[in-house]
Amino acid sequence: MLPEEQIQQIKQQLISQLEQSNIPNKDEIKKNILSMNPEQLEEFLKQNKLIKEGQDLQQTQQCIFCSIVSGNVQSYKIDENQDAIAILEINPISKAHTIIIPKQHLASSEKLPKTSFSLAKKIAKKIQTKFKPKDVTIASSNLFGHEIINVLPVYENETINSPKQQAKPEELMKLQKQLKTKKKIPSIKKPRTKKIKEKLWLPRRIP
Numbered sequence: 447m448l449p450e451e452q453i454q455q456i457k458q459q460l461i462s463q464l465e466q467s468n469i470p471n472k473d474e475i476k477k478n479i480l481s482m483n484p485e486q487l488e489e490f491l492k493q494n495k496l497i498k499e500g501q502d503l504q505q506t507q508q509c510i511f512c513s514i515v516s517g518n519v520q521s522y523k524i525d526e527n528q529d530a531i532a533i534l535e536i537n538p539i540s541k542a543h544t545i546i547i548p549k550q551h552l553a554s555s556e557k558l559p560k561t562s563f564s565l566a567k568k569i570a571k572k573i574q575t576k577f578k579p580k581d582v583t584i585a586s587s588n589l590f591g592h593e594i595i596n597v598l599p600v601y602e603n604e605t606i607n608s609p610k611q612q613a614k615p616e617e618l619m620k621l622q623k624q625l626k627t628k629k630k631i632p633s634i635k636k637p638r639t640k641k642i643k644e645k646l647w648l649p650r651r652i653p
Contacts, residue, residue, distance in 0.1 A: 453484055455589065458537055458612065459510055459519060511547045511592040522618045524625040525569060530562040532569050532597075534618050534625075537610040539598055542573045542621055546595035555586040555593050566595045569625070573599050576624055 457479050482490060513519040515531060522534040524544065535543040546566045552558060563584070570582040579599035585606050586595050596606055 453487065455537070456487065456510065457482070511589070511594065512551050515547055515549050522622045524622055525565060525627045527561050527565050529559040530565050530595075532565055534613075534621055535596075535610075536613055536618065538613050539606070539608045539610055540579070540601055540604045542577055542599050542625065544569050544573070544597040544625075546597065548593065551591075552593045553588070553591055555588070558586060558593055558595070562595055566597050569597050572625055573597065 460479055461476055479487075479490070510519070514521045514533065522536070523531055524534060525532040529550070530546050530548050532544055532546050535545050546562050546569070548558060548562050566584045570584055573579065573582055577599060579601045581600040583598040583600055583606065584595060585598070586593060587606065588594070598604060598606060
């Protein structure tokens with residue numbers, strides 16, 4: 447059976463996806479999800495075709511971050527490169543807590559591509575500029591069998607083991623706007639037109 451922390455993470459991912467949808471009775475469904483025990487949660491996932499028949503939560507844990515990468519699960523993406531994406535943590539330890547998710551399912555920190563850490567450093571620098579924390583910690587961890595990198599702003603004495611708080615969607619959307627990398631639209635240069643000097647033609651003077 448999964449640890450309680452991981453079960454809560456699955457529930458929060460479901461709630462985040464629910465809040466982004468147009469489904470009626472959101473509050474009632476949210477309460478039901480939060481009150482589910484592991485067996486009920488597993489049955490709920492199967493009924494909604496979020497896991498396949500024959501799978502259990504232990505196997506599901508390997509797919510949560512992969513689902514975010516593929517876009518099947520709603521997230522607050524702020525940047526990406528060829529090997530990883532950067533999303534806001536929906537249960538942050540501190541303001542602008544960000545997760546770097548490798549696009550490949552990697553179960554070991556030794557296999558994390560250098561470009562994942564490059565993206566983490568880029569986000570850390572942006573957070574430092576925007577929100578002025580005392581420090582920004584970059585640390586890898588393993589959740590649901592998927593290796594990720596935490597980019598954690600330290601405003602007081604927060605650590606990766608500090609308690610998490612559920613962020614409101616409007617807060618996350620505001621942070622997303624502040625941190626999201628805008629795609630540069632290449633400017634189209636107009637071709638230079640050469641001015642051709644016209645020679646004035648005059649009839650030859652006949653003496």
